[in-house]
Amino acid sequence: MTQDLFYSICGIALFGIGLYGLLIPPHILQKILAVNVMGTGVFMVLIATAQSRAPAIDPVPHAMVLTGIVVAVAGTALALSLVCRIYALSDDTEQDAGR
Amino acid sequence: MFRELNSNAAPPAGLRIVCALAIVGLTLALIAAVVVSGPAAPGLQAAVAAALPHSGVENPVTAVLLNFRSYDTLLEIAVLFVVAVATLPLRRAVAPQRTEAVAVEPVLAALVKLLVPLVVLTGGYLLWVGAYAPGGAFQAGALLAGAGVLLSLAGGFSLAALPARPLLVVGLVVFTAVAAAVGAITGAFLQYPVAAAGVLILVIEAAATVSIAATLLLLYGNLAEPVPSGPLAGTKEPAS
Amino acid sequence: MSGLSLPALLPWLVGLPLLAAAASFAGQRWVAGRWLNAVGAAAQLALAVLVLWLLAAGDSGLGQRYTLGGWGAPLGIDLYIDGFAGLMIAITAALGFVLSLYSCSYFTEPDQAARFWPLWWLLMVALNAVFLAADAFNIYVTLEILGLAAVALVALQGGRPALQAALRYLLVGLLGSLCYLLGVALLYRAYGTLDLAQLGQLVHAAPLSWAALGLITVGLLLKTALLPLHFWLPPAHANAPAPVSAALSALVVKASFYLLARFWLETLSAATTAQGLQVLGVLGAAAVLVGSIQAIRAQRLKLIVAYSTVAQLGYLFLLFPLFGRPSDTAGLGGAVVDAVAYFIIAHACAKAAMFLAAGNIQRAAGHDDISRLHGIARRQPLSLFAFAIAGASLIGLPPSGGFVAKWLLLNAAIDAGQWWWLITVIAGGLLAAVYVFRVLNLAFTDSAEQPPAAEAQPVLPRLLPLGAFALAIITVLLGFNALWVLEVLDIGVPPLQLAADGEAL
Secondary structure (H helix, E strand, C coil): CCHHHHHHHHHHHHHHHHHHHHHCCCCHHHHHHHHHHHHHHHHHHHHHHHHHCCCCCCHHHHHHHHHHHHHHHHHHHHHHHHHHHHHHHCCHHHCCCCC | CCCCCCCCCCCCHHHHHHHHHHHHHHHHHHHHHHHHCCCCCCCCHHHHHHHHHHCCCCCHHHHHHHHHCHHHHHHHHHHHHHHHHHHCCCCCCCCHHHHCCCCCCHHHHHHHHHHHHHHHHHHHHHHHHCCCCCCCHHHHHHHHHHHHHHHHHCCCCCHHHCCHHHHHHHHHHHHHHHHHHHHHHHCCCCCCCHHHHHHHHHHHHHHHHHHHHHHHHHHHHHHHCCCCCCCCCCCCCCCC | CCCCCHHHHHHHHHHHHHHHHHHHHHCCCCCCHHHHHHHHHHHHHHHHHHHHHHHHHCCCCCCEEEEECCCCCCCCEEEEECHHHHHHHHHHHHHHHHHHHHHHHHCCCHHHHHHHHHHHHHHHHHHHHHHHECEHHHHHHHHHHHHHHHHHHHHHHCCHHHHHHHHHHHHHHHHHHHHHHHHHHHHHHHHCCCEHHHHHHHCCCCHHHHHHHHHHHHHHHHHHCCHHHCCCHHHHHHHCCHHHHHHHHHHHHHHHHHHHHHHHHHHCHHHCCHHHHHHHHHHHHHHHHHHHHHHHHCCEHHHHHHHHHHHHHHHHCCHHHHHCCCCCCCCCCCHHHHHHHHHHHHHHHHHHHHHHHHHHHHHHHCCCEHHHCCCHHHHCHHHHHHHHHHHHHHHCCCCCHHHHHHHHHHHHHHHCCCCHHHHHHHHHHHHHHHHHHHHHHHHHCCCCCCCHHHCCCCCCCCHHHHHHHHHHHHHHHHHHCHHHHHHHHCCCCCCCCCCCHHHCC
C-alpha cells in the first residue's frame, strides 16, 4: 500500500467517525467538534492527493486545504457564537442544557 | 437527527447501532472506491511549476493561493468577513469591570512583555516569508491574534480599544480594490502585471493579515467574554 | 459584438455586492446609508439586466467564459454564463432589488439594520458567484459564504426559536459542504482538474466517479432540502425576518438545486444512471405530497409558507427523470430545462411575495398564529391580496407564472412519455389550493368572539404591503411574457463539451 493511499483511507475513516459524532451524540459541542473531525478527514484526503503525484508535490490541494481551514474556523466560530447566544437566553432551569 | 440544544437523551441503542453500521458501510464503500481506482491522475503541479516564474512569488502554494486561484482566496476573506459581521457586538460598551486591573501576576506580565513583541515579529516574518516558503497571511494573522489574546489575558486590552470596523474590513477592501485596479491595467480581474505581482501580493497579504488577526481576536473575545452564567450571574438577559 | 463586452462585466456581478458589503459595514453609523443600499441594489439590477441583454443579443448563441487572473482553467478559475445562469442572476438581482427596498422599511432598528445590510450583500455575492461558478472547489467556497450568511441572517432576530433554527441550519449546511468537498477531493484525485467543463470531458463511469457523485449529491440535497433531508428548512425559513425568509425560499435553496442540475446533467452525466435520475424524481414527487400535507397541517402562517417551499422544491426535481441522461453532451437546454427554469422564476416571485405578505401580517397582528388571524383581510387588504395572487400562482391557476410553469412541465412530461408525473403535478396543485384557501378563508371571515378593534394595531410603513404587492404583480406578468424568458434559456445549449469520449459505457 502506498503512502498516499494509506492517508486517503485514514482521511475517509475520520470522515466517517465525524459523521457518527455529528448524527448521534446529543451534546451540541460534540456535534461541532465532530464537524471539525469530518473536515480534518477531508483535508487529509486532499493532502494525500497532493502527495500522490510524487516525486513532485501538487500545491493545489495544499492551497485548497488552507482555504478549507479558514472556512472551517469561520463555521466553527459562528456555531459557537450561536451556542453562546442560546445559552445566554436559557432560563436557570436550563442552565445545564448543553452539558 | 439534529436534536435541540436542550435535549440530553442519547438516541436509543438500536438507532445508534443501525446508524453506526450504515456509516461503517458507507466508509468502506468510499475506501473501496479509492482503492480500486488505482493511482491518482496527474495533477496540476506541472502547470503550476511552468507558471511560477510569472506569479511574483517563489512558493508554489502562495502562488496558487494569491495568484492562480486568488478568486478563491478573495471569497475566503469574504467568508471570514461574514462571521465577523455576524458576531461583532453592536454598540455594546466595553465591559468596564474588565479594564479595572484584575491583579495580573507579575510573572505573566513580564512574560507578556517579552513574548508579545517576539510574536508580532514572528508574524511579520511569516507574512514576508510566505513568498518564498510556507507562511502567509493566515499564519501571520493567527500569530498576531495570539499576541492579542496574550495581551487580553494579561488584562487591559480588547479589540474594542481599537477601531475594530476598519480593521475587520480592510483585507476585503484592499483585495477587491487591487483586483479591480489591476483589471483596469491588464484587462482581466485579478490579473496582476507580472512585474508588480510580488509587491501587490504582499500588499494584499498584509491587509488580509490585519483583518484575519482582528477577526480571530474578535471571535476569541466573543467566546471568552461572556455570557453571564451560573448562579453568580446577577444581570441576565430576560429569556424571550 | 458591441463595444461592451459581456465577459468583462461578469466579475462585477461578484465585485459590486462585495464592495457594497464592505461599504455598508464601514458606513454603518450613517443613518441615511440604508437607502443607499437600495441604490446599490438598483445598480446590481441594472448590471444584471445589461448582462442578460448582452447575452441575448450575442449572435453566437454560446455561453461565455471569463478567465479570472488571466490564467485560464485548469490552473486558474473561470466564470461561465449561459442562458440558465443568466436567468438565475437576473431573478436574483430583480428580487434583490425589491427585497432591498422592502428591507429599508422593514429594518428600522439601527442595530439590526447595521448587521443586516453587510450580510445581505454577502448573500448576493454568494448567489451570483454560485451561478457564475465554473470550478468545483470555487463552488465550495461560494457555498460556504452562502450558508454562513444565510445562517447569520436567520439568527438576526435573536430569540430562542430563531437561534436554534439557525444553529441546526448551520450544522446541516456544514455537513452538506463537507460531503460536497470530499466529493470534489475524490474528483480531483481521479481526474486532476477542478474545472467543470474539463471534468465533463474526462469523467467516465468508474467507482470513484460514482463515489464523488454520491457525496456531491447528498451534500447538495441537504442544502436544497429535498424530502428526507428537509427537516431543517421549515424552522429556519419560518423564524427568519420576512425579507430573509423570502430570499432563502426564493433564491438560496435554488442555488444548490442549480448546482445539482449542473453536476447531474452536465459535469458528471457520464457517471449517472437512468435509475438515479428516476430516484431523484420520485423523491421530488414525494416532497410535493408530504410538503403540501405538512403545510395543510401547520398552525402558523409562516410555517405554512415554509412547508409550501418544501413541496414546490419537489417539482423542480422532475427535471432529472424528464431530462434523462443526455445522449450527447448537449449542455443544459431544451423543453424540460425551460419548464423547470420557468418554474424556479415563477416560484421565486410568488414565494417571496407570500413571505413578505406573511411577514406584514405577522408584524401587524403581533403573531402569525392561524387560528387568531380571523378577519385580517380587513386590516391588511393589500398584503392579503398579494398573498392570494401568489397563492394562485402556487396552485397553478391562470393567468400566472405558476400556471405557465406547470403547463410547460406537463407538456414536458407528456413529451418524455412519463405521464405518471402528471398525477404529482395535479395533486400538488390541488393540495396547494387547500392550504392557500384555508388561510384566505380565515382571513376573510370575522371571528365572533374577537372584536377586531380591540387590539391596537401598529401601522405598517406603506412600503411593506407595496413590496409584497409588487412581487405578486410580477408573478402575474410572468404569465404573459413567457416566450422571451424561454428564448434566453436556449443560450449556451450548443455543445459545451466537444469530446465524445465522455460518454464511455
